[in-house]
Amino acid sequence: RVRPRAHYVGRLNSPRELNGQTVRVMLRPLGEHFPPEASWTSPAGGLFLWVQLPPGVDGQRLYRQAIAQNILIGSGSLFFPDEQGYPALRLSFAQPLEDIEQGIATLGKLLRQMI
Numbered sequence: 001r002v003r004p005r006a007h008y009v010g011r012l013n014s015p016r017e018l019n020g021q022t023v024r025v026m027l028r029p030l031g032e033h034f035p036p037e038a039s040w041t042s043p044a045g046g047l048f049l050w051v052q053l054p055p056g057v058d059g060q061r062l063y064r065q066a067i068a069q070n071i072l073i074g075s076g077s078l079f080f081p082d083e084q085g086y087p088a089l090r091l092s093f094a095q096p097l098e099d100i101e102q103g104i105a106t107l108g109k110l111l112r113q114m115i
Contacts, residue, residue: 022093023049026100033108035115047094050076053087057114062089065110071103 023043030040030051037054053059053076063075076088089107093100 022097022100025097026091026093026104029101029104029108033105035108035112037115038111048074048090048092051089051091053089053111054115055087057087057111059087059089062107062110062114066107069106069110071106073107 026049027040027042030038034040034051035054038051040051041049043049053062059075059077063073066073072092074090074092076086076090077084079090091104095103
């Protein structure tokens with residue numbers, strides 16, 4: 001049996017709405033805790049956003065320090081051929097909201113210590 005299109009679209013919109021709420025929760029603490037030299041995307045979909053690191057910040061070092069705090073981030077270099085590219089982080093917002101807010105605060109503290 002084929003489901004009506006409206007039902008299918010409705011089932012797609014529920015995760016989109018949840019992800020939209022989650023990304024908004026992630027963007028607020030980025031503005032509060034990250035230094036002004038950092039910039040980030042504001043995605044319309046997906047499960048990730050990108051943060052461009054300030055000049056001189058070692059993304060691999062930040063990655064190691066984040067892991068030591070039980071925060072998993074994606075170092076931007078991992079997403080480029082030969083690990084080249086610009087200094088960036090890929091952050092997932094597919095986590096519980098409380099974890100996102102605490103993780104962003106901790107990352108912001110680590111990042112500010114590096115500049």
